[in-house]
Amino acid sequence: MSVTIANLGFPRIGPNRELKFALESFWGGRSSEAELKETAASLRRETWLKQKNLGIDYIPSNDFSFYDHVLDTTVMLGAVPERYGFKGGKVDLATYFAMARGTTSAENSVTAMEMTKWFDTNYHYMVPELVKGQKFSLASTKALDLYNEAKAAGVETRPVVLGPVTWLSLAKGRDVDPFDYLDDVLAIYTEVLTSLAKAGAKWVQIDEPAFVLDLNDKQRAAFKKAYDVLSKTGVSLMLTTYFGRVAENIDLLTSLPVAGIHVDLIRGSDDYDALLTKVRPDTVLSLGVIDGRNIWRADLDALVDWIEPLAEKRDLVLAPSCSLLHVPVDLKAEKKIDPEITQWLAFAQQKLEELAVLKTALTKGRNEVAEELAASTKAAKNRRSSPRIHNEAVAKRLAAVTPDMAKRQSPYPVRAAAQQAKLNLPLYPTTTIGSFPQTSEVRQARAKNRRGELDNAGYTQFLREQTAATIRWQEEIGLDVLVHGEFERNDMVQYFGEQLDGFAFTNNGWVQSYGSRCVRPPILFGDVTRPKAMTVDWWSFSQQQSEKPVKGMLTGPVTILNWSFVRNDQPRSVSCRQLALAIRDEVVDLEAAGAKIIQIDEAALREGLPLRRAEWQTYLDWAVESFRLTASGVRDDTQIHSHMCYSEFNDILPSIAAMDADALSIETARSQMELLQAFASYQYPNQIGPGVYDIHSPRIPSVEEMVNLLRLARKYLPADRLWVNPDCGLKTRRWEEVKPSLLAMVAAAKEMRAEEKAK
Numbered sequence: 001m002s003v004t005i006a007n008l009g010f011p012r013i014g015p016n017r018e019l020k021f022a023l024e025s026f027w028g029g030r031s032s033e034a035e036l037k038e039t040a041a042s043l044r045r046e047t048w049l050k051q052k053n054l055g056i057d058y059i060p061s062n063d064f065s066f067y068d069h070v071l072d073t074t075v076m077l078g079a080v081p082e083r084y085g086f087k088g089g090k091v092d093l094a095t096y097f098a099m100a101r102g103t104t105s106a107e108n109s110v111t112a113m114e115m116t117k118w119f120d121t122n123y124h125y126m127v128p129e130l131v132k133g134q135k136f137s138l139a140s141t142k143a144l145d146l147y148n149e150a151k152a153a154g155v156e157t158r159p160v161v162l163g164p165v166t167w168l169s170l171a172k173g174r175d176v177d178p179f180d181y182l183d184d185v186l187a188i189y190t191e192v193l194t195s196l197a198k199a200g201a202k203w204v205q206i207d208e209p210a211f212v213l214d215l216n217d218k219q220r221a222a223f224k225k226a227y228d229v230l231s232k233t234g235v236s237l238m239l240t241t242y243f244g245r246v247a248e249n250i251d252l253l254t255s256l257p258v259a260g261i262h263v264d265l266i267r268g269s270d271d272y273d274a275l276l277t278k279v280r281p282d283t284v285l286s287l288g289v290i291d292g293r294n295i296w297r298a299d300l301d302a303l304v305d306w307i308e309p310l311a312e313k314r315d316l317v318l319a320p321s322c323s324l325l326h327v328p329v330d331l332k333a334e335k336k337i338d339p340e341i342t343q344w345l346a347f348a349q350q351k352l353e354e355l356a357v358l359k360t361a362l363t364k365g366r367n368e369v370a371e372e373l374a375a376s377t378k379a380a381k382n383r384r385s386s387p388r389i390h391n392e393a394v395a396k397r398l399a400a401v402t403p404d405m406a407k408r409q410s411p412y413p414v415r416a417a418a419q420q421a422k423l424n425l426p427l428y429p430t431t432t433i434g435s436f437p438q439t440s441e442v443r444q445a446r447a448k449n450r451r452g453e454l455d456n457a458g459y460t461q462f463l464r465e466q467t468a469a470t471i472r473w474q475e476e477i478g479l480d481v482l483v484h485g486e487f488e489r490n491d492m493v494q495y496f497g498e499q500l501d502g503f504a505f506t507n508n509g510w511v512q513s514y515g516s517r518c519v520r521p522p523i524l525f526g527d528v529t530r531p532k533a534m535t536v537d538w539w540s541f542s543q544q545q546s547e548k549p550v551k552g553m554l555t556g557p558v559t560i561l562n563w564s565f566v567r568n569d570q571p572r573s574v575s576c577r578q579l580a581l582a583i584r585d586e587v588v589d590l591e592a593a594g595a596k597i598i599q600i601d602e603a604a605l606r607e608g609l610p611l612r613r614a615e616w617q618t619y620l621d622w623a624v625e626s627f628r629l630t631a632s633g634v635r636d637d638t639q640i641h642s643h644m645c646y647s648e649f650n651d652i653l654p655s656i657a658a659m660d661a662d663a664l665s666i667e668t669a670r671s672q673m674e675l676l677q678a679f680a681s682y683q684y685p686n687q688i689g690p691g692v693y694d695i696h697s698p699r700i701p702s703v704e705e706m707v708n709l710l711r712l713a714r715k716y717l718p719a720d721r722l723w724v725n726p727d728c729g730l731k732t733r734r735w736e737e738v739k740p741s742l743l744a745m746v747a748a749a750k751e752m753r754a755e756e757k758a759k
């Protein structure tokens with residue numbers, strides 16, 4: 001029996017974010033399309049050759065993307081929304097980027113496609129939009145081109161395409177059900193797969209992560225039909241599922257006429273026994289045994305123990321659980337992580353090396369890789385017993401948490417009265433979500449400080465000037481509740497990770513979040529403590545600049561958890577409670593320093609919802625409890641705000657209400673306040689700041705459109721429970737956009753106050 005190894009996808013951004021910089025330079029008009037394409041081609045070539053040298057048997061091609069692989073699929077299918085003026089033929093790069101980012105030129109301004117979370121990751125994809133009478137055509141041959149490109153570089157690859165059922169499941173139909181287009185879509189997939197077969201591709205990896213979702217009958221029928229059709233195209237299909245358990249979908253999965261099936265055994269290990277009995281003996285089984293979503297090194301010897309008996313019975317492919325898109329490129333680039341912790345970690349490069357060791361152990365015997373196996377065992381043992389991980393005091397504190405600690409002293413109406421007596425805010429108070437533009441000047445200063453070219457005093461002075469000027473400007477335009485601007489923060493999660501004990505952070509551990517934007521998720525490896533106050537100094541400095549209230553600004557425990565690489569040696573709920581206690585201390589310190597309003601961002605609370613509905617409530621219970629634990633250490637007259645961006649709350653309103661934030665700012669601008677209807681009918685009791693303009697677009701909103709949105713909001717909620725704010729923070733925007741937008745926003749609030757008075 002044979003054991004081979006596969007990779008499902010390699011990070012695209014490059015070992016030093018080469019693609020990010022090439023994209024931004026191209027968009028900024030500082031380099032040509034040819035230069036961008038050259039950078040991309042050399043990154044691809046490097047990546048293929050690296051994998052070939054590592055001995056990977058199935059090397060992916062077409063895992064590369066200039067922006068997003070879902071967008072690539074939309075373009076492949078020719079499903080270009082009308083506003084981009086696509087006339088048939090091939091979609092060019094300008095149209096592709098217009099779809100991804102919109103355009104703002106005076107004569108031709110189009111909005112970007114909508115963007116949302118890719119399953120439960122912090123990667124974002126462009127949502128396919130389908131309309132009545134939607135036309136499809138083969139509008140990109142990228143899959144074929146990149147297969148040929150790899151071949152020319154001497155590397156035989158297994159092309160990756162996103163599967164039709166997942167693509168349709170992610171699509172939004174306007175007055176139309178995306179699944180009505182199954183046949184049209186399959187016709188294009190047939191063309192693509194046939195062309196790959198003709199070019200010599202033996203296998204194609206067809207990604208169908210939708211298999212780990214709760215499927216409806218339409219999706220089930222579509223899977224059957226799709227793979228009946230696509231299995232006749234002359235390539236062997238490796239039907240690839242990931243991000244969770246296949247569970248009850250296993251009979252459907254194993255009934256499909258495909259040559260191979262890949263499953264995620266990190267998150268879906270409970271499927272294992274059923275798989276062994278249900279996958280036909282002639283189907284190639286690909287086991288995702290290396291964690292593609294997290295950065296922990298595998299315990300290879302234990303894995304060999306586990307796989308060996310199975311490898312004697314059937315042909316196996318071993319692979320990461322999912323594409324390595326979600327982990328950083330190479331641990332070797334890290335200079336600052338403590339050596340003890342470093343030995344516990346594996347990034348994309350190391351994960352492929354682990355696979356190579358596994359293969360050797362299983363095919364040639366453990367002796368061939370005795371040293372590597374021993375090192376892996378040693379690291380696993382060390383991590384289990386390291387005193388760095390376990391902190392007695394944290395465990396004790398957690399055990400001593402009482403239900404009262406997660407409850408404010410009085411119910412909302414009592415608190416609201418006490419807060420208003422202190423704050424004396426007008427109706428429709430105006431505020432922003434926290435960050436102001438992270439200009440390249442700000443980032444440069446931080447980079448210089450890091451490199452030692454700007455000393456700490458100089459850097460602090462620079463940040464103070466930025467902060468003070470921003471406060472002054474907010475006062476000038478008449479905002480009611482101010483923010484300090486977050487100039488001192490590299491990222492809302494990483495900034496806190498860097499100041500808490502129990503976290504390690506990387507200097508080059510970048511992961512793509514969307515397009516050219518990347519994050520460096522901190523690594524939560526041990527029990528969490530807060531050595532000292534993290535934000536109080538900056539808050540105090542800021543409050544000294546103004547008579548108006550400046551919000552204390554924190555990232556909440558659930559968001560820190562969901563956007564970090566977290567421990568796999570204890571439940572996420574436990575890590576979350578530890579974070580909650582640490583941030584709670586910060587909340588209390590801010591109050592003691594004089595903060596009247598404290599915002600605890602939970603941008604990732606809604607997004608962290610499990611993929612399966614049956615698991616929602618358990619998650620929501622501990623997530624909401626963690627938030628409350630963070631927020632409830634303060635007096636009644638201290639106002640707690642929270643903020644969430646992706647606000648699909650309809651199904652989870654009871655949990656949102658249970659957070660009991662005094663005020664909650666949410667994203668609503670793009671959906672015309674639709675969501676507020678749900679808040680109203682649920683009789684959501686506290687204050688809401690429905691975003692009045694979309695910060696993802698450079699477009700400057702008019703007073704009139706914001707007034708219209710606020711009037712809509714007023715239909716659903718009383719004036720004294722409404723705030724006026726943008727959808728999200730302003731860090732990715734430019735001052736030229738922010739200034740006129742906020743001026744208009746303040747004017748809109750004034751108009752609403754006048755209207756209310758006239759009533």
Ligand SMILES: Nc1nc2c(c(=O)[nH]1)N[C@@H](CNc1ccc(C(=O)N[C@@H](CCC(=O)N[C@@H](CCC(=O)N[C@@H](CCC(=O)O)C(=O)O)C(=O)O)C(=O)O)cc1)CN2
Nearest residue numbers: 122440443444446447490491492493513516517518519563
């Ligand atoms: N963690 C996280 N997840 C999130 C969000 C978020 O804000 N944070 N927001 C939502 C959308 N996702 C986003 C993800 C990233 C960015 C973003 O702006 N990322 C920045 C990097 C932010 C950062 O860490 N900046 C560092 C380092 C920046 C850097 O590259 N510095 C240069 C030098 C400076 C320069 O020349 O610009 C270098 O080191 O070489 C800093 O400011 O210090 C980027 O890709 O450009 C925005 C939104 C959802 N998920």
Ligand code: MET
Nearest residue numbers: 433434435601603729730
């Ligand atoms: C992604 S949510 C962002 C919240 C944060 N306070 C900011 O304004 O940037």
Ligand SMILES: [Zn+2]
Nearest residue numbers: 603645728729
């Ligand atoms: Zn936000």
